[in-house]
Amino acid sequence: MENFEEFQNRFDDITFSLSRDDIMELNKLDNGPLNNVISRINKHCYGVTVVDGNSQINIEMFYVTNDNELQGYIINLILDEKYYFHLLMRFATFLAEQFEDVNAISAFNTFQIKLRGFLEKLDFFTTTSLELKPYLGQNAVMVSTGSRGIKNIILIEHADFYRDFFNKNYKLERIKNSEYVYLMVNSDSGYIKIGTSINPHYREKTLHSQEPKIFLIAQWKCNKHVEKQLHEKFKDKRIRGEWFNLQLKDLKNIEEFMSNYN
Known part of the structure; x- marks a missing residue:
């Protein structure tokens, strides 16, 4: 600006x-x-x-x-x-x-x-x-x-906005058999999923078949314990399971927290 x-x-x-x-x-x-x-x-x-x-x-x-x-x-x-x-x-x-x-x-x-x-x-x-x-x-x-x-x-698509927010790191080339912590967004509710998978893009497709408004927005190559740390960090904002009601400041916090990965 x-x-x-x-x-x-x-x-x-x-x-x-x-x-x-x-x-x-x-x-x-x-x-x-x-x-x-x-x-x-x-x-x-x-x-x-x-x-x-x-x-x-x-x-x-x-x-x-x-x-x-x-x-x-x-x-x-x-x-x-x-x-x-x-x-x-x-x-x-x-x-x-x-x-x-x-x-x-x-x-x-x-x-x-x-x-x-x-x-x-x-x-x-x-x-x-x-x-x-x-x-x-x-x-x-x-x-x-x-x-x-x-x-x-002007309207904002949740997925596009968050992907830009995380510098499109959801596109990072996957290393076979490596574990990733990922974020997905439900573009209807705006809720964020914090999960782990060895193939976040495939996980996105499986979830997409159930709820078409779910999109992968970020991923980092790291162990599952990092996912648990993030779940604990935002436990007060948990909606259900791995879904959280996170604000932009929370996503900035995640970006800084995950800066040592990838």
């Missing part, structure tokens, strides 16, 4: 905590999900509001939870502003750091999908980066049916 200080100042200027009174005001504009959180029908919700100004489109994105108490955070963005992608990702990561039920990538995608619906109502023709992915490099031409043009909504 060319100017991190500028980015951080912008993030600090547009991100706010929500008091109970703030949440009640937001509820007057909400169509139900927020009220369900207030009344404890649901544990949490994501929300988006859009104001179409003369020269810019202002967006409020918020997250509210009512687990132990009613609380939340909101970010005020301008569509197409500088650092938009990074600001929203930083907000999603911030939420994941505050609330254990939030996965940063899932939160980012949820906000973007909700935004897409508003932009369609404002007569933009919208598509997503995932929808366009099959056409990359094919010189495809897109024609807009919206009077205000085309907006491409």
Whole structure:
């Protein structure tokens, strides 16, 4: 990022905590999900509001939870502003750091999908980066049916993001009969599997046949005791078996912990 200080100042200027009174005001504009959180029908919700100004489109994105108490955070963005992608990702990561039920990538995608619906109502023709992915490099031409043009909504694939995060080490050539500690992600839930195998890619295929949304994202040549160390390290984040609810900071911790392998 060319100017991190500028980015951080912008993030600090547009991100706010929500008091109970703030949440009640937001509820007057909400169509139900927020009220369900207030009344404890649901544990949490994501929300988006859009104001179409003369020269810019202002967006409020918020997250509210009512687990132990009613609380939340909101970010005020301008569509197409500088650092938009990074600001929203930083907000999603911030939420994941505050609330254990939030996965940063899932939160980012949820906000973007909700935004897409508003932009369609404002007569933009919208598509997503995932929808366009099959056409990359094919010189495809897109024609807009919206009077205000085309907006491409960036969405993040869990597997692609995490593979890049670990510098694509999932592609490392396998040494026959060697044991590997691997990470896999369920792209629906965002949960991470910490396991061992002499062939992680084959293990991915066997799991993929049962749950098509499971992908290998990292592997290291090391003994099974390392897997046990990682399981112990993140035991408080275990969902079931070898599956864990890990955040980006946890994956950074794993990256540093595994730096002596491979």
